[in-house]
Every structure is written in C-alpha cells, then in structure tokens.
Amino acid sequence: KTTRTPFMAGNWKMNLNHLEAIAHVQKLAFALADKDYEAVEVAVLPPFTDLRSVQTLVDGDKLKIKYGAQDLCAHDSGAYTGEISGAMLAKLKCSYVTVGHSERRQYHGESDESCNAKVKAAFRHGLVPILCIGEALDVRKAGQQVPFTLNQLDAALKDLPAEQAESLVIAYEPVWAIGTGEVATPEDAQEVCGAIRGRLAELYSQDVADQIRIQYGGSVKSGNVAAIMSQPDVDGALVGGASLDAEEFVKIVRFRD
Numbered sequence: 001k002t003t004r005t006p007f008m009a010g011n012w013k014m015n016l017n018h019l020e021a022i023a024h025v026q027k028l029a030f031a032l033a034d035k036d037y038e039a040v041e042v043a044v045l046p047p048f049t050d051l052r053s054v055q056t057l058v059d060g061d062k063l064k065i066k067y068g069a070q071d072l073c074a075h076d077s078g079a080y081t082g083e084i085s086g087a088m089l090a091k092l093k094c095s096y097v098t099v100g101h102s103e104r105r106q107y108h109g110e111s112d113e114s115c116n117a118k119v120k121a122a123f124r125h126g127l128v129p130i131l132c133i134g135e136a137l138d139v140r141k142a143g144q145q146v147p148f149t150l151n152q153l154d155a156a157l158k159d160l161p162a163e164q165a166e167s168l169v170i171a172y173e174p175v176w177a178i179g180t181g182e183v184a185t186p187e188d189a190q191e192v193c194g195a196i197r198g199r200l201a202e203l204y205s206q207d208v209a210d211q212i213r214i215q216y217g218g219s220v221k222s223g224n225v226a227a228i229m230s231q232p233d234v235d236g237a238l239v240g241g242a243s244l245d246a247e248e249f250v251k252i253v254r255f256r257d
C-alpha cells in the first residue's frame with residue numbers, strides 16, 4: 001500500500017456548467033496550492049462540456065490537479081451521433097476516464113461487454129480508465145457482493161494485457177452506497193477491495209496487482225474518508241456529491257490532516 005499514491009477523484013456527474021467549473025477548479029487549486037497535497041493525486045471528472053475550460057485553467061496555472069471524463073465511446077470515430085471518442089479526450093489532455101459507472105450501467109444500458117470495449121478504447125488513446133464495479137442492494141443482502149463484483153471485473157478486463165492493466169484504476173462502488181448517504185463500513189470496503197486485488201493477482205501477477213490503485217466510492221465525505229483510507233487495499237476514493245463542494249472535497253483530499 002505504501003508504494004501506491006493515494007488517489008482522490010471527484011465525479012461531478014451532470015453538474016456545473018463550464019463557467020461554474022472554472023470557479024470550482026480555481027477554488028480547489030487555491031486550497032491545494034501547497035506542498036502537502038502532492039502526496040495525494042487529485043483529479044476532477046467534469047461533464048464533457050467543461051473539459052476545455054478545465055484544460056485551459058490547468059495548463060495556464062500549471063496545477064497538479066488532473067482531469068478526465070465520465071465516459072467515452074468504444075469506437076474511435078465515425079457515425080456515432082452524440083458520442084465522444086477517446087481520441088477527442090486525449091486531445092484535450094485528459095488523464096482519466098471512468099468506465100462502467102453504475103449510473104451508466106443502470107440508465108444507459110452499459111454492459112460488461114461494453115465496459116471491456118471501453119477499457120480497451122481508453123488505453124488505445126493513452127487514457128487511464130477508472131473502472132467502476134460494485135453490487136446492488138439485493139446482491140449484498142444475498143451475501144454475494146464478492147463473486148458478483150469479481151465477475152464484473154473479469155468481464156471488463158477480458159483480454160487486457162498486463163502492461164495496460166498495471167496502470168488501471170478500479171473503483172469499488174457498491175450501488176446501494178452511491179448518493180444515498182449510506183457509506184460502506186471500512187470493513188465492508190476492505191472485504192471487496194481485498195478480493196479485487198486478489199483476483200488481479202490471479203489474472204496478472206502479485207506485482208501487477210500491487211501497482212493497481214483501488215478506490216472506494218459511495219457517500220464518501222470528510223467525516224468518513226480517513227477510516228476508509230486506513231484499510232490496506234483502499235487506495236483512494238471516487239467522490240460524487242461531496243466533490244461538488246470545494247471545501248469538502250479539499251478536506252477529503254487532505255484526509256491525513
């Protein structure tokens with residue numbers, strides 16, 4: 001764990017227009033403009049329409065804040081009306097892109113197969129996918145959270161070479177904890193994150209598994225982040241609602257303070 005840089009990412013979902021994005025990132029930059037936060041990697045994941053504004057700001061101020069998108073098309077170009085390609089995101093100097101967020105799986109028909117294609121598309125364009133996996137409430141009630149989540153992992157990583165897998169980020173996001181205020185206990189988060197790392201070791205090697213950062217996501221706030229981060233296989237957080245409040249997100253980034 002000590003060799004993995006903690007990684008806090010803010011998923012803005014469909015919030016903040018491009019002007020609000022500028023104000024928000026400026027606040028983050030100001031609050032994080034000291035040495036301490038360099039020990040923690042920080043990224044924002046705004047809507048597509050904000051990316052150019054965020055890029056300009058980050059370029060101009062040489063900020064250490066990274067950014068990425070919330071989705072990408074599995075195809076590189078062509079007749080896919082309404083879609084955004086990995087090439088376009090790479091041109092905007094995105095570092096990351098989330099793949100398979102539960103809201104996309106739930107409302108936009110994202111399947112394990114499309115996640116696999118999108119993970120590969122991200123790597124084709126030099127973007128690091130933040131692969132989101134996690135069980136719904138009925139699965140947890142049945143005690144099947146580990147096998148369910150590992151199945152999603154296997155499917156999304158099918159035929160992905162180790163050289164790519166080692167730079168992946170995985171976000172374990174139990175669906176029942178997203179946007180509900182009901183955070184998983186640190187032990188619940190560790191159970192599944194530990195199992196994910198175990199499966200990554202089986203699929204690739206212990207060495208590759210030890211390099212991959214695994215985030216927890218689901219109602220993370222400044223008040224609960226430290227306990228979750230204390231778990232051996234939790235390397236960061238994917239933060240939704242709380243990332244829209246700059247002060248709160250900064251406190252999450254500074255979870256060690």
Ligand code: PEP
Binds near residue numbers: 173177178179181239
């Ligand atoms: C998310 O959108 O990935 C998320 C974890 O949301 P929230 O923090 O609001 O639960």
